[in-house]
Amino acid sequence: MTLAAAVLIAGEEFAISPERPFVFGRADADDVIGLDATDMGISAVAGSVECAWGLWMVLNRSRKRPLLLDDGGGGVLQRLDCGHRHAINVPRLSILVPGVIYTHRLEVVVPVADLAPSEGGRRSSGTITGDVTLSERDRDVLVALLGGYLEEFPRRHTRPRTYQEAAELLGPPWTKTTVRKQVERLKQRMAGSGVYCEGPAANYELADYLINNGLLGPADLGRLGRHR
DSSP states (O other), X not given: OOOOEEEEETTEEEEEBTTBOEEEESSOBTTBEESOTTOTXXXXXXXXXXXXTTEEEEEEOOSSOOEEEEOSSSSOOEEEOTTOEEEOXXXXXXXXXXXXXXXXXXXXXXXXXXXXXXXXTBOOOOEEOOOOOOOHHHHHHHHHHHHHHHSOTTTOOOSOOOHHHHHHHHOTTOOHHXXXXXXXXXXXXXXXXXXXXXXXXXXXXXXXXXXXXXXXXXXXGGGGGGGO
8 A cells, every 4th residue: 555645725735644644624723734714613623634544534523513525426425523534435535624604625635555445346435433442330430420311201311410420329439530530531542543522511522422323322221220
């Protein structure tokens, strides 16, 4: 494999290498290519083109806004949600970054030798969610923290508990601090897989990701009974 690629923005070409992701967002910053500093509809860090597992990927790094992908096949644009990757499987892929003022188009050009393999003789979607696995301790803490999302109406409530509330549900030896540290370690592992839960709404984003991807579900509620 040659592992060479390029990104074109408004006629300007950027050569990229596996050693350094090509990161784009609203305004120029350290290691970020800016698209429009005046358009607040674009995330400060919107996404990146990078090499992982020997393949070129597009990663949505925004915490709020999707990207759109156009493979040139004339079909419906593919939505790339926050924290998700897309393995590039066509020689020329367009990334559309919608803003309030303008939708920016980035063209990613990848040699045929470096494309993601197809499935069964056809192009695969290429979309990959982060490779996240949960330990038993992770599950115990997550059910205590996010169990309200898993309950049926009228007991269901869509907000994370506080770390103190989760510790009280779990009981000794769990404390507010040990619960927080367990969750932080999980978030660090997720970030290593390209799934970011950061900022004031981090635990809301964590709940959305785990439940929407089937990593946590109502069947896990029974774990709380072991701690009561």
